Amino acid sequence: MTTQDATRWIARLFQESEDALTPATPRDAVPAWDSLGELTLMADMDEKFGIVLTDNQLRVMAKVDDILDVLRNNGKITD
């Protein structure tokens, strides 16, 4: 998966249009990235990528790139 694919996946997850998010988009600019959004993120990360997010990881996520970092660190982003 490329960074662009992953960014689109994150956009769909948070019910944004596919080109609405960039790695620099802050969490505050994504309305659906709330407590339910966190749960959705945790569940989809687990189900789609086998990545179990910790509460600590969730707490420090402040922008889209922080989610991408998790995917990168787990070898899910190839570019």
Place this chain on the structure above:
Amino acid sequence: MRFLLVDEILELTPGQHIRAAKTMDPGEELFKDHFPGFPVVPGVLLTEMMAQAAGKCLAADDAGQGRPMLARITAASFREWVAPGDLCVIEARIRSRRARFATAEAHVDVRGRVVAESSLLFSFVPHDRFASAWRDEVLETFQKKARG
């Protein structure tokens, strides 16, 4: 009407799988509106049947996380009309369970045909948020019977 959308648990493997049954009473007032002359069980109630059944499956394997509560209907589809009085057999499988959430796949069958299916996400709410006297009678009845 009370919001109890599982009448009986038929099979249960706690935390993994459940089969349950629900029959909507044709006398329920909602069928006067949904729809006049053509009463059908609303899709939201079929979804709630699946959520309640999956919730009981999770609650039966309580790891101290709290009570499972539906947090998201990830997907839901309805294939056939369900009439009041139809026996709905609800089946749910827990796909994943973590400290803060669980996911389930569920479907409802009527006369052996799938009429509705869903993917559900649950969060857990601490037990002390609920009335302390609250008991899940349907689950307790099944567990009592299973213990013999």
